[in-house]
Amino acid sequence: MASQMANIPALKDLHGQLSTRMTKAVEDFRTNLLAVRTGRASVHMLDNIRVDYYGSEMPINQLAQLSAPEPQQIVVQPFDVGTVGLIEKAIRTSGQGFNPMHDGKIIRVPIPPMTEERRRDAVKQLSGILEDHKTAIRNIRRDGNDSVKKSAKDKLISADDEKRATEEIQQMTDAQIKQLDDMFKVKEKELMTV
Incomplete structure (x- = not known):
């Protein structure tokens, strides 16, 4: 999907910055997933x-x-x-x-085999890490929306541009959070499989 924000001069850089920051949050979560202990040595x-x-x-x-x-x-x-x-x-x-x-x-x-309790603890720990990363992405969304509002207030963009940019930021946020959830589900299944 082509970015509408990239076509608006005042918001061109914002789209790239938000995308980069959200991608970093997803990559950090992926790194955390690798460190979570499963029954197999890694x-x-x-x-x-x-x-x-x-x-x-x-x-x-x-x-x-x-x-x-x-x-x-x-x-x-x-x-x-x-x-x-x-x-x-x-x-x-x-x-x-x-x-x-x-x-x-x-x-x-x-690496001792994981007990049922240890598996549940690992999923619980991972769930907390997931929430932290979702919060980070939502904070990035808030920063983006604040920048869009400021551009609109300073008359750099029209009200329609502001609405489109805000919707696009929300779509980016939803896509990244879905990616986090999908990675979490795969790891959770791996952890709970004996």
């Missing part, structure tokens, strides 16, 4: 874990090579052997129920 399960490395919080993937050689295990191979203990502690205290073990060089993170 290196993305460790994405949200930060390691206290010489006073600064660093993501694990910047301190080690991650792999999932088996469906029930993640292997963490630190670039610096001296960080093995720090990384193991960060994984153990992450609240995700992991019990990592190391041999001094490599950390093995067994």
Whole structure:
């Protein structure tokens, strides 16, 4: 669908900005989905874990090579052997129920099968993340509508242009929220399938 806003000089940039910001919110949600634990090992399960490395919080993937050689295990191979203990502690205290073990060089993170309760908790957590991202998209819509109203107030666009632009912003919002809902449903089904 061609943008009506792009044809209005005063709103040309606004459409691109809103579209970019909404797409970023959707991509951030997609990244969050990857980090949610399912019953199968994925290196993305460790994405949200930060390691206290010489006073600064660093993501694990910047301190080690991650792999999932088996469906029930993640292997963490630190670039610096001296960080093995720090990384193991960060994984153990992450609240995700992991019990990592190391041999001094490599950390093995067994992925226990998820219980029914753990699956429900994961869906509940994901539902909260979904709502946060929907709110972010609605806030972007509000910013867009405020810009359109200001342009109309400053007589840069006509009342008809204002109405069309507001409708188009709502269509963009609805499309992005539908995309979030669809991604959530797929992940929820994956989580609840034993």
